[in-house]
């Protein structure tokens with residue numbers, strides 16, 4: 001197991017705050033920031049667009065980052081596309097999929113809006129949507145999902161880990177059963193990538209989307225999309241960098257991944273992401289998972305022992321703990337945590353209004369953990385929430 005205190009040296013902001021909003025975005029380690037600084041100060045050029053040394057060096061570093069991310073996730077680099085975030089990754093699939101009128105998509109009620117709105121919007125194109133409900137802890141039964149499959153179902157889009165409940169979905173079973181019915185599966189891995197060991201090749205989804213700025217520790221403005229059959233997807237954006245030939249009567253696109261990366265990409269961000277993923281590999285994602293889930297379980301058990309506090313989600317949770325202090329607005333709790341102890345948590349709907357409505361509350365407070373959080377921080381969270389709850393008693 002790694003030494004959390006030496007890891008913290010790589011995240012200087014942690015000296016000033018207790019950062020428990022990692023499900024929204026994580027801090028980026030110094031080596032990744034240095035890789036971006038090196039890009040700007042030593043070799044910035046454009047990707048794939050020049051014979052000169054800076055363009056070549058930028059292209060090499062960018063493509064090395066792709067190899068690193070693909071190795072880490074267990075994907076084929078040619079099918080691994082860089083995007084701005086998970087939202088863009090999912091929209092690339094929803095906009096580019098070869099839909100036909102009366103096609104059918106299945107999602108779950110515990111999706112982030114980014115994995116809900118892109119499918120809802122397809123209604124305008126005659127694509128029907130079924131939303132499958134979870135159990136009380138945010139787990140969706142693969143059997144319920146499969147019973148919603150009809151002969152028009154083309155795709156199931158579901159989260160791997162819920163950003164509200166911290167529940168892990170049985171995506172392996174869904175993928176296996178869906179493929180028997182010739183239905184494709186998109187996994188939203190926003191809360192799993194970098195938080196647990198993943199091998200996309202053996203998981204075998206048709207699409208896997210993740211931001212680069214959460215568990216992968218990369219900078220904001222980075223995301224990843226894996227597509228098993230990229231040729232079936234029409235690119236949303238066309239323009240420079242993704243085209244092989246153009247005549248006055250038309251154009252021929254490059255194959256994936258270039259086909260989906262039109263325009264000048266986020267070279268510094270991707271290069272930083274590549275270095276951040278190496279950092280995660282150096283520490284070891286299995287140990288990260290053990291550390292984070294242990295903190296989350298200690299937090300959940302401490303919080304649920306406080307009178308008036310309700311904790312949501314399954315016992316066997318990932319690194320996310322949603323809760324409420326009875327009689328208090330979640331934002332007020334979050335403000336007090338920040339102002340009294342510099343504890344940064346998320347509050348509100350977490351971009352998942354249907355999931356929060358399902359809990360029949362106006363929002364939750366959410367503490368979410370990363371590799372650099374400590375048991376002392378969890379203790380302080382629990383003690384501070386306990387003081388807040390006692391003010392309400």
Ligand SMILES: Cc1ncc(COP(=O)(O)O)c(C=O)c1O
Nearest residue numbers: 085086087112114163188190211
């Ligand atoms: C489960 C889930 N899906 C999608 C997203 C959207 O990620 P991004 O903001 O990088 O597009 C998030 C962000 O919190 C998330 O938790």
